[in-house]
Amino acid sequence: MVKQEDEIVRRQRERSKILAWLLGAFVVLMFFITIAKASLNW
């Protein structure tokens, strides 16, 4: 049996990790969008 408090912490930790990865991916994506947009205007 897993206690409910432990399960809450586990889920919050998992969601935080995924959000961090998504934010990181978004930053990388914005970098490549900027490069691509800049190259279009050269």
Added chain:
Amino acid sequence: MPAIEMTDAAALPADWRDFLALTKPRVMSLVVFSALAGMLVAPQLPPFALGFTAILCVALGAGACGALNQWYEAEIDAKMRRTATRPLPAGRMDRQSALHFGVGLGSFSVILMGVATNWLAAVLLAASILFYVLIYTVWLKPRTAQNIVIGGAAGAFPPLIGWAAATGRIELLPALLFAIIFLWTPPHFWALSLFVRSDYAAAGIPMLPVVAGIESTRKQIFLYSLPMAAAAIAPWPLGLTGAAYGVSAAILSFVFVVLAGRVLASRSSDPSQMGAEKHLFAYSVFYLFALFTVLVVDRWITW
């Protein structure tokens, strides 16, 4: 997964897998595919990063539609076997989380589309999300048996969005792709609704087989498959594609019409005996994938 000692179920935050399930990933795959096809047949391709972002935005927009649809229909979903295990009816997530997730995802996808590609594509994406949620889910679906006919427009937007993201304008070919999906949607969903009609009836959704009966639905499926086939073949005589697409579209559409004819001739009212309807439903998914694949291959060979 280990059992959880529960004291207060509502206090448990939703698992990330449930957020993913809200986006209806399987439906998303067809939407993404048709948007990608719309982009790949356009006369000019955007840089990879922008094309990738445009397709990502379409996927996120489709995910937002799925989440907002499940938020609005949580009570209806609970009454149908096919949907009762979804996160909201199963009680694994509260409705507010689904609403916030859907609105957030939809807004993010539209803004990112506008910033990365152009605002025509962003407006089309916003229109498709709003059409699906407000016109189809909220207005038409619970009120009229024609819900899927008019609502089909929402699912027909992706090739237009893909094309608009690549070129910044709309032309005849993407408009025909819109027409193909628009006319494909009724036979596709009515074939499904024939063998799950008891679910729709239990949930009080006025799908055509529930309101007009099985025979009438079979007739409508066949009738809609004819203009759908015409729209699928049309790009060839109009000079928008080559013969490879035209011949393939004719063969694929002929098989579709034959399967729709088998549905028309079928007399079974027992869902377990509805082989013709199940075949048509399965083939309709393959049909759209195959048609758009052939279109892309044809354009890349011809142009």
